[in-house]
Amino acid sequence: MDFEIPAELAALRQRVRAFIADEIIPMEQDPRQTAHGPTEELRLELVAKARRAGLLSAHVSPEYGGLGLDHRSKAVFFEEAGYSLLGPVALNIFAPDEGNMHLLEAVATDAQKERWLRPLAAGATRSCFCMTEPDPGAGSDPSMLATTAVRDGDDYLISGRKWFITGAKGAAFAIIMAKLEDGRATMFLADMDQPGITIERAMDTLDRCFPGGHCVVRFDGLRVPARDILGELGEGFKYAQVRLSPARLTHCMRWLGAAHRAHDIATAYARRRHAFGKPLGHHEGVGFMLADNEMDLHMARLSIWHTAWVLDQGGLGLHDSSMTKVIASEAEWRVADRCVQIMGGQGVTGETLVARIFADMRGFRIYDGPSEVHRWSIAKRILKGLHREEHRQ
Structure with a gap:
């Protein structure tokens, strides 16, 4: 390679x-x-x-x-x-x-x-993806999908409630996951400025880097013409996989850049800040954290590059992207956490970007599947031997 x-x-x-x-x-x-x-x-x-x-x-x-x-x-x-x-x-x-x-x-x-x-x-509009639901609806378990789409002539009437919908406020349109009367999941496209869509509230979250925040959205008999079905009826979960493997990988890529920024800020601080007669970075406790950061960044990058290669070969990369999501999200989080520690009091203030990166990045271990769900998925593939077939592709 x-x-x-x-x-x-x-x-x-x-x-x-x-x-x-x-x-x-x-x-x-x-x-x-x-x-x-x-x-x-x-x-x-x-x-x-x-x-x-x-x-x-x-x-x-x-x-x-x-x-x-x-x-x-x-x-x-x-x-x-x-x-x-x-x-x-x-x-x-x-x-x-x-x-x-x-x-x-x-x-x-x-x-x-x-x-x-x-x-x-073109960057002229924004969008949102309406999948996650409050209890007892779909969260980490998509099979619990509760939002419904009922046929009404040539249209479908969508009813349900979603939350943690990133970018909903100010979005021009939504991709909505709903289940048909026979239980099959289907994706629908809908403009957000029409009757039947209500943004109940923006949720207060640790992160604040996503335009439109994270919202609670309610659908009350939203009328969607059949021509606005995304893909084929009943294939919603299949299309979700088309989206999720690349999307969870690009999350890893973007947050790797942020972790690298935090590391650079902390390194510069460790060079110039003196304590006990020498620069902070010359103390092993701090120097070792910088070394661990460098190794975590390297490990995350290699995992991302490998999964990107798998996707470029035409594979779905389900096993690889799950592994990379866990490896990268946890490695990058460790980097951000160490940077806060290295910078001491400065690390928990807004004097640098480190505290902001720390807060924004924490949700990454949950977005696009919590680490625990990915570990469970990886384990199931291992036990079934499916991971070996994927690695041979």
Whole structure:
């Protein structure tokens, strides 16, 4: 296996790195960042910068305005973008829009792509993915899906309640997972500004990097024409896998960039801050934490690159992406936690970005499947011998 980054990709990495340093990091103190993410005004301003730089929506095909990067190239691009918490927003590769774009490009009809994908890829609109439900509905167990879609002539009436719906406030449209009368899961596309959709509230969460925050959304007989079904009836869970493996991997990529940023900040602090007669980093207790950070970052990166390679070979990467989600989310979290510790009192203040990265990153061990669920899934594949077949692909 060749781990050398091709010259063209290395040049693109440098372009993204310079863009983040020159255009985005200076905006990190912009007051238009709220407890529920950057305002729409700020988002559009950031997106305009990326559009001028020719770096917008890199994961989308050129037909819809992107760069058409494969998964391995995305691993390099997205890590650089994640170095600033505003980077993924500026480059239009943040969740859930990035995963929704991937799903639409893979599954949607041409008419649906023109209506929803093209403006989303251009950064003109945002979207949300409505899957997770409050108890007793679907959470980590999608089979508990409670939202219903009942046929009414040529339409479907959707009723149910969702929560932790990232980006719902201000989203132009939603991809909604609901079950038919026979229990089969199906995805529907719906504009958010129509009767039958109510955003009950934005939820208070540790993170504040996602535009639109995380919301509770209620559907009361939302009427969706049959032409707005995404894919085929009853295939919702299959399409969820099309979206989830790449989407959970891109989460790993973006947060790797953030962890790297925290590590760089903590390293600089350990160099300049003196205690007991020498720089902090010269004390083994601190130096060892920096060394552990470097190893965790390296381990996460290698796991991400391998799973990206699996996806580029055409595999679903279910086993690999589950392993990488656990490896990367826990390794990157350890890095952020150590950085807070290295910086002492400074690490728990807003004087640097470390505390913000620490708070924003904590949810990553839950988003797109908690570590415990992925471990359980990995164990089931091991016991059935399925992991061996996947690794041979």
